[in-house]
Amino acid sequence: MDNNMDMFFLISHINHPEITLMSQEEVLEEVKKIDDPNRINDQGYSYLHFACSEHNMDIIRILLELGADPNLPNINGWPAIINAIGCKSEKNPEILKLMLSYGLDLNQVIKGKTLKTSIAEFPGGYKEIMDSWENSDKRKS
Numbered sequence: 001m002d003n004n005m006d007m008f009f010l011i012s013h014i015n016h017p018e019i020t021l022m023s024q025e026e027v028l029e030e031v032k033k034i035d036d037p038n039r040i041n042d043q044g045y046s047y048l049h050f051a052c053s054e055h056n057m058d059i060i061r062i063l064l065e066l067g068a069d070p071n072l073p074n075i076n077g078w079p080a081i082i083n084a085i086g087c088k089s090e091k092n093p094e095i096l097k098l099m100l101s102y103g104l105d106l107n108q109v110i111k112g113k114t115l116k117t118s119i120a121e122f123p124g125g126y127k128e129i130m131d132s133w134e135n136s137d138k139r140k141s
Contacts, residue, residue, distance in 0.1 A: 007031070011056075012053065028062065031047075031062050034063070037066040048063050052084035061098060070102050079108075081115075081119065093126070
């Protein structure tokens, strides 16, 4: 795929094959060909921000495997996990765990608060997930 803006379109509409005119499998195959998984569009959002907005675990996983930075901020300073958690979805706990496994930094400070504090303010039991992750991480050290 030559046009990077087309990739943003495909990722942001993967749940709507009637719009992309491609199956999800075809979109996933195109995503696997991305040369820069940290590309930012003109509005200041990365592929990962778009994938998290769509709550699409397959694309999120592929992008992270390709080297997408889970801490890369959007134009407002927020990493992609906020795009997922900001919209209620049963996939959010799994997305958070996946992003943590790829290096999401809960201690980064954004707008005067740690990311962990900001995430914990959303309903959904995220504090327990983050606490569990930190405790298991400390046991490994």
